[in-house]
Amino acid sequence: MNRQDRNELNQHKSCVLWFTGLSGSGKSTLANEVEKQLYKRGIRTYILDGDNIRLGLNKYLGFSAEDRKENIRRIGEVSKLFVDAGVLVLTAIISPYEADRAIARNMFDTGEFIEIYVNCSLEICEQRDPKGLYKKARNGEIKEFTGISAPYEAPSSPELNIETGEYSLMESAEFIIEYLIQRQLL
Known part of the structure; x- marks a missing residue:
């Protein structure tokens, strides 16, 4: 069995939707809504969220640049396994550095x-x-907090740019579903 066989069985293609943005931007909320919409269409999915990954697989990683890089690498590797299994995987992680996201992209x-x-x-x-x-970061309780005391490098050419401060959750999810349909992934 290979990925093509699994995609045929599932009747959809597999890929990774890599949600990146600041804490509080709506990554997890949007990924969860997209997953609900995909579920209604019979699409096999799985969400890898920054929080659930750090509770297990990346439990002992901190927030230094090196640890963040390793965090993204591991999430990329796990995502690759899901894609090979024929699953459409949604990752909702800050992933603040463009170079680290490029490493993940190059796995696919x-x-x-x-x-x-x-x-x-x-x-x-x-x-x-x-x-x-x-609030904790502004009070100095959290060191190396992305957007405050650590940088966030916005993607220079993402496939989708969803402005969650301007569009509703449903509108934002629909942009993503339409993109997947246009690319014949669904």
């Missing part, structure tokens, strides 16, 4: 890695602050 064949920039201003992300992390 052309068209299998779909970078989705969940584009939201720092101001809106701080207003949302669902986990209270920005």
